[in-house]
Amino acid sequence: MVKKIAIAGLGLIGGSFAKAIKQKTAHEVIGFDSSQDTLDRAFQDEAIDQKGNWNLLKETNILILALYPDSAIQFFKDALPYLSKKTLVVDLCGVKTYIFNQISPLCKENGLVYIGAHPMAGRECSGYASSLPDLFKGASFILTPGDNADTEAVNGLTELADELGFSQCIVTTPEHHDEMIAYTSQLAHVVSASYIKSPRAEFQNGYSAGSYKDMTRVAKLNETMWSELFLENASPLLREIDEMILHLTEYRNAIAKKDRPLLTRLLKDSRGRKEQFG
């Protein structure tokens, strides 16, 4: 069945969803964006079929919120009076508990179906101009279904994810998502942003290879988005930063003591963990 899919926010993620849906499925895309310029470009690119307005929401089967969390919540509240019952509401924010707790009860009260979601894909650049139809190829799609999202709703979203190129969908709780993402993604950004602060960064050219590039790649981050995401997931993220400082200090002390057997043991354990856990 051809569906009408409204996407709020045509940045890197929303724009990539729009392009992927248009290129890989028969569904219709209605685009919302605060920038008229972005809407015009997306329409020219045939990434959207129509520029959105509230009245178009009535016939929308799926509303995808691809905005920063606070803006996504605000957009959803504004859109609520216009949505038909049984509309599937999906947000694509990088934190889940914070947004789940605000959107899920409202969906339940209003007969809407809510599934929180997080596409594990990104680029170290942002905005519609960076969006790509193949951004999600091979990526994992994490789903945190609300109380009234039944198996049928989850299967429907999983099928769409398959069509868009995701390699797997993982269903979990918002809390488990957030503690995992604090580690796999948010900590990586904090570490990279810390790594680049050494006074030696200025002179790295000619003295660096792959490991420096890997460590600093995501330091080129969007500070507006990440400062919001970090604070909305502060507790799990603080735990990971503390864990990181603990292990750096362990290495620091082994090196300061020139304790080669201890240092070798610590490194061997790290290698073993990487080999085992991937």
Next chain:
Amino acid sequence: MVKKIAIAGLGLIGGSFAKAIKQKTAHEVIGFDSSQDTLDRAFQDEAIDQKGNWNLLKETNILILALYPDSAIQFFKDALPYLSKKTLVVDLCGVKTYIFNQISPLCKENGLVYIGAHPMAGRECSGYASSLPDLFKGASFILTPGDNADTEAVNGLTELADELGFSQCIVTTPEHHDEMIAYTSQLAHVVSASYIKSPRAEFQNGYSAGSYKDMTRVAKLNETMWSELFLENASPLLREIDEMILHLTEYRNAIAKKDRPLLTRLLKDSRGRKEQFG
């Protein structure tokens, strides 16, 4: 002029040098390795022309030490009585001051020419089986010439580096090399080895994307080599680890205080540094 180049140690780096020299130049390679098996394989692969013995060193123009620092120094001392005057001695170790201070004076006393060197290339695996003729393609080659290495000697080595695919040679002091490498390479390995120690690493599958992969790639390290290299460059490395902990703590405190303006400012500064310094 066709040169005879002896390579001591046919692991990832020495093996790649041997393969690159044989594939890209007319020079002759004499291989030394403690493993007879590795020597046999390298000879079969035509990565070396001859298996080494002390008597072959007399006619060697260049001796390349591609062993861990302490083994490189030992091999050099054992080889010293067999080397002809003006032989160019080059080590490829990842630390320079430690080895420079031991080899450079001996070279001077014995009429040999010494250039410390460090190819800024590697892989997260080791040994002859991992060596590649194109490992150095596009990489930087850092040179720390000894007192009696004149311009002609440095130019000769630079020409060879060009032939092997290096994109640039950088001439500097052992001390500057070491403080830069502590940051660009050694710290990256300590950070990666610390990152993988979180209890959440075990469950990362499905919850991770590029940034986790980048952060943990080099955790798969050779603990025997890196524990030696870290301790031979302890002071610059400790400075970088402390710097890293300082900035992680800065981020930690901004998040704990929920200070969005401060957090945004810190992140913006990191992004600016990455954009400016590369």
